[in-house]
Amino acid sequence: MKNSIESIWKEGFLKNDALVAPKLNDLYNQKSIHIIDRFKRMFRINYTYVIGLAFLHLIIGWIAGVPLIGIFQFLLFIPLILYSKNYRQKMEKIDKSLSSFEYLKTFDNWLKETTVGLTKIYRFFYPLYFLGLILGILYTNFFELFIGDTLINKIMSNPDTKILFGLPIYWVIPIVLLLALLSFLGGSIYKVDLKAVYGPTMNKLEELISDMEELRK
Amino acid sequence: MSSDFYTSSILPFASIIIKLCRAYTDTQEDFEDYYQEVCLQIWRSKDNYRGQCEWSTWIYRLSLNVCLTLLKKKKKLRRHLDSEKTPENLVVDSLAFKDENLNQLYSAIKQLSEVDRGVIMLYLEEKSYQEIAEILGTNSNNIGVRINRIKERLKKILNEKFN
Numbered sequence: 001m002k003n004s005i006e007s008i009w010k011e012g013f014l015k016n017d018a019l020v021a022p023k024l025n026d027l028y029n030q031k032s033i034h035i036i037d038r039f040k041r042m043f044r045i046n047y048t049y050v051i052g053l054a055f056l057h058l059i060i061g062w063i064a065g066v067p068l069i070g071i072f073q074f075l076l077f078i079p080l081i082l083y084s085k086n087y088r089q090k091m092e093k094i095d096k097s098l099s100s101f102e103y104l105k106t107f108d109n110w111l112k113e114t115t116v117g118l119t120k121i122y123r124f125f126y127p128l129y130f131l132g133l134i135l136g137i138l139y140t141n142f143f144e145l146f147i148g149d150t151l152i153n154k155i156m157s158n159p160d161t162k163i164l165f166g167l168p169i170y171w172v173i174p175i176v177l178l179l180a181l182l183s184f185l186g187g188s189i190y191k192v193d194l195k196a197v198y199g200p201t202m203n204k205l206e207e208l209i210s211d212m213e214e215l216r217k
Numbered sequence: 218m219s220s221d222f223y224t225s226s227i228l229p230f231a232s233i234i235i236k237l238c239r240a241y242t243d244t245q246e247d248f249e250d251y252y253q254e255v256c257l258q259i260w261r262s263k264d265n266y267r268g269q270c271e272w273s274t275w276i277y278r279l280s281l282n283v284c285l286t287l288l289k290k291k292k293k294l295r296r297h298l299d300s301e302k303t304p305e306n307l308v309v310d311s312l313a314f315k316d317e318n319l320n321q322l323y324s325a326i327k328q329l330s331e332v333d334r335g336v337i338m339l340y341l342e343e344k345s346y347q348e349i350a351e352i353l354g355t356n357s358n359n360i361g362v363r364i365n366r367i368k369e370r371l372k373k374i375l376n377e378k379f380n
Contacts, residue, residue, distance in 0.1 A: 003318065005337075005341070005375075006341065008321075008322045011319075012314060019231065019235050020235075021228065021231040022248070022249040022252050022253070211261075
């Protein structure tokens with residue numbers, strides 16, 4: 001080496017072509033693909049998990065001696081599964097040849113639509129699931145518990161129990177109120193659940209879209 | 218990122234970013250990724266710049282941090298690859314510049330440790346020892362000694378490899 005490193009450095013960078021900045025138009029492509037792939041992966045895992053959970057309720061219902069309740073719980077999961085399946089297919093159909101921004105926006109719209117639909121389903125799911133759970137506990141004969149028989153006998157034999165249309169009214173009203181509350185809060189509970197699972201990825205998606213919107217100004 | 222911000226606040230200092238990114242990447246594809254990531258981080262962190270140092274110094278610091286972080290991520294990824302095989306996309310881009318001597322110098326710089334690469338780049342950019350220490354978050358006392366050692370090492374590599 002004849003020259004010192006300082007002179008190589010200086011002379012090398014005197015040439016015009018040495019410092020050409022790359023274009024920034026492809027800036028978000030990799031980020032978009034990465035974030036949406038992560039979403040898809042999570043959605044697939046969640047979908048499989050819901051199917052597994054549905055079958056688990058069938059098995060638990062059978063083991064606990066309340067097969068009808070098990071079937072009821074299983075059937076509750078069906079709309080969830082069908083809805084998710086339909087939207088999963090829509091998700092897979094999102095055109096990957098779109099620009100990063102359009103791809104992200106389409107995916108974001110898909111996510112919002114899915115969330116709205118699932119929120120509606122969960123408004124029915126949570127109270128009915130809770131009802132199934134209560135009935136399951138009451139009528140299980142697991143370990144010969146017979147909680148339901150014991151409890152109903154105790155309530156009905158109590159002279160203070162107020163009966164209306166053959167039902168112990170002070171026991172039924174709180175349950176109905178709780179079911180109504182669960183129906184009312186069903187959507188919110190789902191959103192909390194959604195944030196716990198997808199929250200960080202959803203935030204990144206929003207951040208990326210707002211970055212790109214600003215870039216397009 | 219608005220194009221105004223890019224044109225007025227990043228582009229005039231693009232040479233800094235290019236020089237640094239070249240020192241930490243082996244391929245044109247990686248170089249472009251690093252460059253874009255640095256630009257994005259500058260834009261995202263611009264509100265954190267409070268004028269405590271020169272804008273160029275701040276850009277140096279941020280670029281160096283981003284490059285080191287990306288390099289760390291890449292190393293993690295490479296650990297998962299079979300070390301026996303060299304994937305096609307990892308073929309070293311040894312002709313980043315038309316100036317042959319500059320390419321050789323970069324090739325030698327890339328053989329230094331990650332921090333030493335940063336030190337020598339800042340030195341070659343004529344930053345004072347104090348500034349180098351500030352950018353790297355170290356003490357300025359032994360920067361001079363370290364630079365001399367790095368220069369010796371570079372000369373040795375260049376002589377062995379290219380003479």
